[in-house]
Amino acid sequence: MPDREAAITAFLAHAGWGDSAIAPLAGDASNRRYLRLKRTDPVQLAVLMDAPPVRGEDVHPFIQISNWLTNAGFSAPKIFASDEEQGFLLLEDLGDDLFARVIPARPEQESTLYTCATDVLVSLHECAAPATLAPYSISVMTDLAALAYDWYLGASQGADTLAKAQFGAEMTAVLAQHAPQQDVLIQRDYHSENLLWLPERDGVARVGLLDFQDAMLGHRAYDLVSLLQDARRDVPPTIEAEMIQHYITAANQDQDRFTAAYHVLGAQRNLRILGVFARLCVRDGKAHYVDLIPRVWGLLQRDLAHPALADLARIITDTLPTPTATLLQGLKDKCPTIPAQ
Numbered sequence: 435m436p437d438r439e440a441a442i443t444a445f446l447a448h449a450g451w452g453d454s455a456i457a458p459l460a461g462d463a464s465n466r467r468y469l470r471l472k473r474t475d476p477v478q479l480a481v482l483m484d485a486p487p488v489r490g491e492d493v494h495p496f497i498q499i500s501n502w503l504t505n506a507g508f509s510a511p512k513i514f515a516s517d518e519e520q521g522f523l524l525l526e527d528l529g530d531d532l533f534a535r536v537i538p539a540r541p542e543q544e545s546t547l548y549t550c551a552t553d554v555l556v557s558l559h560e561c562a563a564p565a566t567l568a569p570y571s572i573s574v575m576t577d578l579a580a581l582a583y584d585w586y587l588g589a590s591q592g593a594d595t596l597a598k599a600q601f602g603a604e605m606t607a608v609l610a611q612h613a614p615q616q617d618v619l620i621q622r623d624y625h626s627e628n629l630l631w632l633p634e635r636d637g638v639a640r641v642g643l644l645d646f647q648d649a650m651l652g653h654r655a656y657d658l659v660s661l662l663q664d665a666r667r668d669v670p671p672t673i674e675a676e677m678i679q680h681y682i683t684a685a686n687q688d689q690d691r692f693t694a695a696y697h698v699l700g701a702q703r704n705l706r707i708l709g710v711f712a713r714l715c716v717r718d719g720k721a722h723y724v725d726l727i728p729r730v731w732g733l734l735q736r737d738l739a740h741p742a743l744a745d746l747a748r749i750i751t752d753t754l755p756t757p758t759a760t761l762l763q764g765l766k767d768k769c770p771t772i773p774a775q
Contacts, residue, residue: 442484445522446471449515451480465489470527479527480514487521494518496647498564502619506561508554509632509642528642533626534667543631545673551629551661552677554638556684559654563619570616570652572609576602579702581709586727587754589716589768590761597753604746609702612742613653613695620652621645624660626667654685655696656703663700663733665707665726697740704734705750716768724765727757 446452451471459468459481469482485491493516503510515524533551537544583598621628623645630642658681662674682692707730711723738747755761 438484438486441520442469442482442522445515445517445520446482446524449524451524454480456482465491471524481511481525481527483521483523483525485521485523487519491521493521493523493647495649496523498566499619499621499646499649502564503643503646506558507637507639508558509630509635509639510646511642511644528630528632528644531631533629533631536631537626537667544670545676547629547631548661548669548673548677549680550638550641551624552658552681553684554641554643555624555654555657555661556681557638558657559618559685561619563617563651567619567649567651570620570622570650570656572606572614575609575702576605578709579605579705581713582705582754583709585709585712585716589712589765591755594753597749601746601749601753604749605702605705608698608743608746612691612698613655613702615653616651618652618654619649620654620656622648622650622652622656622660624657625664626661629661653695653699654687655692656699659696659700659703663704663737665704665711665730665733668729694740694742697737698742700737701734701743701746704730704737708734708754712765715765719769721766721769724762727762727765731757 443452446454451473454471454473457470457472459470466483466485469484471480471482472478483493483496485493485496497513497516497518500510500513504512509528511525511528513523513525516522533547537547580598580602583594583601587594587597621643628644628646630644632640632642658678662669662677678693678696681687682689708727711727711730714720714723734750737743738750
């Protein structure tokens with residue numbers, strides 16, 4: 435997009451970074467891209483977020499949540515310059531030490547990193563959430579969990595409207611009984627690929643936060659599920675159990691109620707991810723997400739083993755197929771045949 439590149443050049447020049455060297459950074463599943471900027475004498479780093487409005491991107495939520503988090507003492511990237519109309523943000527560079535990279539390189543720090551990330555949630559949930567946040571309501575959560583029926587089931591075996599309706603009624607009932615609260619800011623993608631280790635900082639600021647622009651008002655167990663039931667890496671069950679207990683103790687939560695909510699929200703989240711990953715393949719041509727489905731399915735089964743989910747577990751067992759090698763290959767085979775919408 436020559437016009438887009440010219441706009442980037444103009445934005446950087448206006449922000450005082452026109453002489454910087456530019457290199458790409460890894461992106462995410464959205465239409466945003468990220469560029470690392472480096473200038474010398476003295477050495478300074480920054481990140482450019484390129485979020486084209488014509489491709490459905492909007493930087494306003496990122497600005498709002500980033501400012502709220504930094505004002506509350508958390509390590510979200512500071513915003514140095516912005517052009518909201520064109521979708522450009524010049525951001526603080528928090529480095530490359532993602533949890534997903536640090537833990538394999540220094541496994542002895544795994545428990546420390548997860549404890550710090552859990553402490554961030556404890557501290558975050560003590561803050562009054564922004565009044566402008568939309569609620570992650572029971573109806574929204576049910577609809578998103580049903581993506582497993584729309585895309586995972588739909589693309590592998592065909593749509594089943596009766597099964598989807600039966601599932602939706604039970605999912606709604608379980609959420610209403612065990613996880614009805616929507617009283618804290620939830621970032622919704624709080625996991626190892628979006629958390630940075632900043633050991634030179636103090637307290638909760640040691641955890642850098644990324645990809646929080648979809649924040650909503652939700653249940654306090656939700657981001658803990660996102661952290662500990664990670665679709666992209668195996669979190670040891672011992673650490674998961676320790677962090678759940680750590681949060682319950684530090685946040686003074688009722689053990690049984692919080693644990694039930696944790697697994698109910700885990701089921702909801704993992705069902706949503708099943709649908710999203712299947713959709714990213716068959717609709718958007720991103721076949722590599724299919725490779726993550728077996729892990730998500732395993733996490734879902736662990737959640738469904740909780741007594742609070744007994745009825746939902748029966749429905750899912752009867753209506754959703756196990757992700758066999760044949761089923762997964764079938765999803766991949768459909769990547770080029772279902773057009774993007």
